[in-house]
Amino acid sequence: MARVQLVRFPDRPHTYTVVGGDQLPVVPAREYLTFLRDEGASPNTVRAYAYGLAAWFTVLEHTGSAWDDFPASTFGAFLRYLRTGDLPGTARIGAPQKTMAESSLGPRGAAVLSMYRYFADAHDLSRPYRRLYSSHARSARRGRYAPFLTGVGPTSEQDAPLYRRRTPQRAETPVLEPAQVNTILDTCSVQTTDGGWTDGAVGLRDRLFFAVLAETGARLGEVLSLRHHDFHIAGGNTPSILIAGRDDHPHGARAKTGPRRIYIGDDLVALYTEYVWALVTDGADVAVEDLATHFVFVNLVRGVRYAPLRAETVYDKVDLITERHPQALPADWTPHWLRHTHATALLLAGVDVHVVMRRLGHADVQTTLSTYGWVTADAEMRALAQWHNYVAGWKVSRDGQ
Incomplete structure (x- = not known):
């Protein structure tokens, strides 16, 4: 074979x-x-x-x-x-x-x-x-x-x-409910009563990775390509992440579109800060020549320490999370579902489609409408609990980023 x-x-x-x-x-x-x-x-x-x-x-x-x-x-x-x-x-x-x-x-x-x-x-x-x-x-x-x-x-x-593939008539993109997103994050790491985090730096890294996907709607390759200086969390301005159009990840991860700025909530800022402190405690600032310009998501257990994380490692984590929660999570969910979930949640919360377009990095609004037009047309989707609360912390600027 x-x-x-x-x-x-x-x-x-x-x-x-x-x-x-x-x-x-x-x-x-x-x-x-x-x-x-x-x-x-x-x-x-x-x-x-x-x-x-x-x-x-x-x-x-x-x-x-x-x-x-x-x-x-x-x-x-x-x-x-x-x-x-x-x-x-x-x-x-x-x-x-x-x-x-x-x-x-x-x-x-x-x-x-x-x-x-x-x-x-x-x-x-x-x-x-x-x-x-x-x-x-x-x-x-x-x-x-x-x-x-x-x-x-x-x-x-x-x-x-000659052979035409018969596809099911399905207009909806797959989404995860808020409770399912929380299950994914909590499986990676949860905060203990003494202020620490379970599974240490590895757990924080994994929780931060899926949290960034869920809160920004960025693509897998875009998140893998992030550097620490892409996180803008100081200076008194609204915290944000710069998604830069890069093609230099050693394992082939790529940012498909040009640069765009995505504003984020305080919870994600706090999680990122905890992760950075865990890296520094672990000695990453000494082992890496310039931590500020280095990749955010790196190897901490397998492979070369502090080398950029592979997409395969992310999918291994997806499989592990799914195995631990077979009843709570769809068997075929992927990291890209978090992008669909992000867009769906924003639209259900009443965010203008042009803002969603720019946040996702779509080339034009027609792409957004073609992919997620079913959301605004399906009023029953609004019955999903806590959608509005789920996006309440997401800060979107007037310029649509």
């Missing part, structure tokens, strides 16, 4: 490739993933596409099909494999066990379809392209399959995938 392999470099961000059953890189997948990286795709995009290609080459290997010459029905078998985990021709005893939600099939299918579109354009490899695309079917939804390579391919304006 093909699998995804993490590739680490000492002097540049890590990346991903696909290796086959012979433990050697799958050449077509490697070339396409290299193309994605050269085009500026984020590490998360490369990773997601690598998993899609690994599943595709697993199906090809199982069926004995060549990667550049296969029946069109193979892609249908590939989608079934993603949905159920059953390889073609494999007998199953009992009902199929669903392994992937329909909403998660998009990036995996996009990886395969986009790879063949790339090879059709770059190498004039039209046979597999024609097996997956039909010039007789038009689809306004084609962009869902290959958003990154829209326009790449010999006749992309006319061609559409």
Whole structure:
């Protein structure tokens, strides 16, 4: 079976490739993933596409099909494999066990379809392209399959995938209720009666990380890229965090948009202050050359001490929190849900959509409306307890930041 392999470099961000059953890189997948990286795709995009290609080459290997010459029905078998985990021709005893939600099939299918579109354009490899695309079917939804390579391919304006993914009719973005957000934070660390914090600096770091996500609506890469001098908490002004447009995180975390200032509440300031004191007590100001310009979220247990935190470490913490509270938290929640929760809470509290747009860093208000328009239309959502109290401490300036 093909699998995804993490590739680490000492002097540049890590990346991903696909290796086959012979433990050697799958050449077509490697070339396409290299193309994605050269085009500026984020590490998360490369990773997601690598998993899609690994599943595709697993199906090809199982069926004995060549990667550049296969029946069109193979892609249908590939989608079934993603949905159920059953390889073609494999007998199953009992009902199929669903392994992937329909909403998660998009990036995996996009990886395969986009790879063949790339090879059709770059190498004039039209046979597999024609097996997956039909010039007789038009689809306004084609962009869902290959958003990154829209326009790449010999006749992309006319061609559409033969297999159209059926997605559930769901307009709502996933959100966490206030009690669930508190569960996440309290699992990381809580303040003791003597003023200390459980789990020490590590617990404070984790609680601060998820608290910043929840209170600012920033993206995972933006928070991982924060430096200490981005926290503006002195001088008598309203406390704020500067989200800077950076692309220098050693593990590939990136800030997708330009710089913006997000105003924060006093509780988050107090939590950040506690965390910094814990770092100083631990000797971080001595071990790090310039703590003010160093990353806020760093390794404290595993890996190189005070090295920038990896996204994988965050997801490990998500898994741990979910395992501890299987009844209280959705099984599939991710850090990005806190961004959706932030936007939802602001809109439910009556904050103008243009302010929410600027706070989230959206390029235009239409993006905000397209993503969260359902919030203002669904009056029943206002019945969720404590939404207004949840955002009461968030300070938003008149300029919309």
